[in-house]
Amino acid sequence: MSALGDLLDGAVREDVARLDGASFAEGAFGAVRGRVSRRRAARAAGIGGASALGVGAVAIGAGQVPWGGLGFGFAAAGPSVVCTTNPAAAATNDLTISTVQISAGDDTDGLRSSWVVVLGSGGPDERPLASLHLDGEVLTASVVDGDVQTVMPDVDGLYTVALADGSAMKLKVSAEEIAILSFPASGATAAAEEDSGSPLTVDPPIRVQTAPVDGFAVLNVGDVDWEVAQDDVTLATAHREGDTMFFTFADGTVKEYDVRGVRRMSVDLPNGTTAVFKFDGASMTYEGTVVEQGAAAAQAAIVTCVTESPESPQPTESTVPSPSASPAVTPSSSPRITPSGDPVLAGDSPFQCGTELAEPEHGEDEVSIGAVRWMSAADANAEITGGLYFVEGEQLSVSGDDVPVVAMSFDRDLTKMSGGTDLVDPAEQAYGFTAVGGNEVPEGFVIGAQFVAVNDGVVVATGSPVAEDGYRQFWAELETEDNLLYLLNAEDGLVPCEGVSEAQMANANFAVAAGIKALVDGEEIGPLYAWKVIEPEGE
Amino acid sequence: MARWEPVLEQVMRERSPRLLAYARLLTGDDAEAQDVLQDALVRAFSRGRAFENANTAEAYVRKAIPSVFIDRLRKRTSARRAHDKNVALGGHDVLDADREVVLDVRAALASLPPQERACVVLRFYDDLTVPQIAAQLGLAEGTVKRYLSDASGTLARILGQDVDVPTGATGVPVQPAVKGVRL
Numbered sequence: 171m172s173a174l175g176d177l178l179d180g181a182v183r184e185d186v187a188r189l190d191g192a193s194f195a196e197g198a199f200g201a202v203r204g205r206v207s208r209r210r211a212a213r214a215a216g217i218g219g220a221s222a223l224g225v226g227a228v229a230i231g232a233g234q235v236p237w238g239g240l241g242f243g244f245a246a247a248g249p250s251v252v253c254t255t256n257p258a259a260a261a262t263n264d265l266t267i268s269t270v271q272i273s274a275g276d277d278t279d280g281l282r283s284s285w286v287v288v289l290g291s292g293g294p295d296e297r298p299l300a301s302l303h304l305d306g307e308v309l310t311a312s313v314v315d316g317d318v319q320t321v322m323p324d325v326d327g328l329y330t331v332a333l334a335d336g337s338a339m340k341l342k343v344s345a346e347e348i349a350i351l352s353f354p355a356s357g358a359t360a361a362a363e364e365d366s367g368s369p370l371t372v373d374p375p376i377r378v379q380t381a382p383v384d385g386f387a388v389l390n391v392g393d394v395d396w397e398v399a400q401d402d403v404t405l406a407t408a409h410r411e412g413d414t415m416f417f418t419f420a421d422g423t424v425k426e427y428d429v430r431g432v433r434r435m436s437v438d439l440p441n442g443t444t445a446v447f448k449f450d451g452a453s454m455t456y457e458g459t460v461v462e463q464g465a466a467a468a469q470a471a472i473v474t475c476v477t478e479s480p481e482s483p484q485p486t487e488s489t490v491p492s493p494s495a496s497p498a499v500t501p502s503s504s505p506r507i508t509p510s511g512d513p514v515l516a517g518d519s520p521f522q523c524g525t526e527l528a529e530p531e532h533g534e535d536e537v538s539i540g541a542v543r544w545m546s547a548a549d550a551n552a553e554i555t556g557g558l559y560f561v562e563g564e565q566l567s568v569s570g571d572d573v574p575v576v577a578m579s580f581d582r583d584l585t586k587m588s589g590g591t592d593l594v595d596p597a598e599q600a601y602g603f604t605a606v607g608g609n610e611v612p613e614g615f616v617i618g619a620q621f622v623a624v625n626d627g628v629v630v631a632t633g634s635p636v637a638e639d640g641y642r643q644f645w646a647e648l649e650t651e652d653n654l655l656y657l658l659n660a661e662d663g664l665v666p667c668e669g670v671s672e673a674q675m676a677n678a679n680f681a682v683a684a685g686i687k688a689l690v691d692g693e694e695i696g697p698l699y700a701w702k703v704i705e706p707e708g709e
Numbered sequence: 710m711a712r713w714e715p716v717l718e719q720v721m722r723e724r725s726p727r728l729l730a731y732a733r734l735l736t737g738d739d740a741e742a743q744d745v746l747q748d749a750l751v752r753a754f755s756r757g758r759a760f761e762n763a764n765t766a767e768a769y770v771r772k773a774i775p776s777v778f779i780d781r782l783r784k785r786t787s788a789r790r791a792h793d794k795n796v797a798l799g800g801h802d803v804l805d806a807d808r809e810v811v812l813d814v815r816a817a818l819a820s821l822p823p824q825e826r827a828c829v830v831l832r833f834y835d836d837l838t839v840p841q842i843a844a845q846l847g848l849a850e851g852t853v854k855r856y857l858s859d860a861s862g863t864l865a866r867i868l869g870q871d872v873d874v875p876t877g878a879t880g881v882p883v884q885p886a887v888k889g890v891r892l
Contacts, residue, residue, distance in 0.1 A: 174864070177814040178734060178834040185730035194729065194743065195721035202721065202747055203714060206754045583847050 304343055520683035520701035521595035521620055523667035525629045527681070530703040536584060536695070537617070537686045539702035540577035547573045550656050554644055567640030570660035574621070574704050576682045578653040584615045584688040584695070593635035593643055594618050596685040597697040615688035619645060621657045623664050624703050625678040631664040655682060680704040717754055719763045720770060728770055734830045735778045737819040745781065749773040772845070775827050779846050782823050817867045825860040828853055 303310045309321040311331040321329045329341045418424050519525055533539060545553070551568040592599055596618040621643055623631035635643035642663035644656040657663055657680065666675050681703040687696035720728075725746065732742035732749070753769040760766040818826050824846075831842045839857070843850040 174814075174829075174868075175833045175836065178818075178830065181815055182727070182730040182734060182834070185733055186726045189726040189729045191722050191725035191729075194725045194746075195718065198743070198747055199718055199721050202750050202754075203717060205751045206713070206717065 309341075309343055518699065519595050519597055519685070519697070520622065520629060520681070520699055521597075521618070521632060521685070523629055523632055527624060527627050527629070527701055527703065530627075531701070533700040533702075534698045536581040536698045537684050537700045538579050539682055539684060539700050540579060542574055542576050542682075542702070542704050544572045544574055544707040546571065547658060547660070550575060550644075550658055554646065554656065554658075566644065567642045567659045567663075569658075569662070572707050573657045573660050574680055574682075574707075575657075576621075576655045576702070576704070578619055578655060578682070578684050578700075580617050580653065580684075580686050581688075584686065584690070585617065591617050591645060593620050593633060593645060595620075595683075595697070596687045599687075615686060617684070617686045619653070619655050619682065619684040621655065621664060622681050622683050623666075623675065623678040624681040625670075625674050629667070629681070629683075630670045630674055630678050631666045634663060634665045655684075679706065713754055713760065716760045716763055716766050717750065720766045721750065724763060724767045724770075728767065728774065731771060731830075731834075732774050732778070734815075734818065734834060735775060735823070735827055737815060737826075745774060745777050746770075748777045748781070752777060775831055775845060776847070779824065779827055814868070817864055820867060821860050821863055824848075825856045825863070828856040829860045829864070832857055 303312075307323060309323075309329045309331075311319045311321055311329075319331060321331060323329055323343075327342070329343055330338050331341060332338045520527060531539065547568045547570050550573055551566055554566065596616045599616040599618060620633035620635060622629050622633060633643055635641060640659075642657075642659035644658055646654040646656065660680075681701055683699065683701045685697045685699040687694060687698070689695075728746050728749075729739075729742050732745045733739060736742045736745055749770050752773045753766065754760075760769070818829065821829060827846060828842055831837045831845065832839075837845065839850055839853050842848070843853045846853070848856075
């Protein structure tokens, strides 16, 4: 060892003699064990890495659903439609409907939760306002460009946090829930009345993210009722029950959609436009837009979606009629919902139905697909449960003969940041961790991968990685930083796209889609994709 | 109890002084060292590894510490980084002005910007090569060389010794004649 090395070694020895490991273990073991447990669970579900922290923002409890107060109201002129509480709000393309993301407190800490309040619709333009930390009844608010405030609840149990510009926002906060009740920031067009008891949305929206400090807990997704209307005509009511979204149209037609992960739903409207909804089960966000189709769409399209949750009043400025008052829509003009694969949306994402893959294999510097090996489903199960991962066998849904296992690589520089891993298109994933607050800058990554099926170069089935009876696709991140994706259940681990016949599926090949996007110094990279069509075993 | 829990507990009880001391080389602060170690423990044990014993686990945790330290730095704002830089620069001035005050190698380390400090620790304490440091910290080799070069100048000025930082894979010649350093 060098002289400097000797000096450093001496410093270490001195500290070793001074430090008490037992005290450290006593004080920190519970917290570390809890964080490890949750991350392992999240990784087992295919949600890897630091995304476990982001998973805290995954779900909203039934009793805490703030959707009613979100006051979806599409209001726009022209082909683009936005949802906002204020119909007079300026039109914005592809506005993300804001939501309130909730995380329960760390179960090792009891009533502690942390959030970051962000103003903006995502991407480089978003602006963090404050980070919040609740410990018991005490709310500590670190305001960007402001100070650190210790806030106690008022007589109504509400908290008031002063913002840097002198205004204030009023919050309803508990260990499991946060709702912004008033937010008078300049330029915002909040319409909800203060003290209405409902969270409000503004344009740009306020988002609340789980701060990456206290871990996460996944809560059950509650039921949500919506109304979808256009030109004062109710087109459908949408009702969410667990993982299924039911659309009921005026003619009585009912469509069901599995909304786990990311799903796109498109509604062909009578005037020739198509209302497109994207639901992201991971971030609990909806996006709504209207796509112009034909001359009829030149007319101003006004689509309004509001919640019908009884515990949440409809926004006062909504122009949407109640369902009972809505005119009937004749069957001939009733909307038609088609699942993913909408041709308007089909882009270059190999995760999407209908995407034409220009070549059988494609990769980028930031994401690539490596070797493919085949193994029996039983062996795959054994490999995962036999020491590779701490996963119990009953957590996996294993079926079929031989299944493919694919190696994937992601940019190591980007994935050194905090980020998330999920079995869905990274384009549809929110940054599970956006390091914003008083002393941090937005930075993070998301990666996604999924087995799909490809027939004649076109994606004809997408993945259904997780079900109640176990994981059908499994992502293993190895200590070598390599990643493996297992297709454990070849029988129902994929869902055919609408209109795809059994014969087309029979002639399809498995393929793997992978992607990455990252936010570095406020600038977004990607999403970048890789894919690989997998030849049948033995060929 | 999950299989990893006893190993985690053993590492935390028996190995944490060494790990904390190592983290403290990087952080220069006990409290932050504890935070870094906790994050490193979480990172090492969350990846599903089946650690057979505490030795293996400790090695993984130790390796994770510099990466965690750097990651934490990356999450800081420019303002914070500027603050750190100013503090570091200020420290240089003070130390240059009154070298006699500098009696501890920790003070010399603390005067370095965090990235340089991490490179120095990995280079001189862990005996890693430049490519190994670059790989571990996720930096370009040229960046590591620059950090080490800058650090060597600072350390030489503070410690009163020449810190020769080779850019090759072997050899770590550091000249003696350290002034006022406790061993």
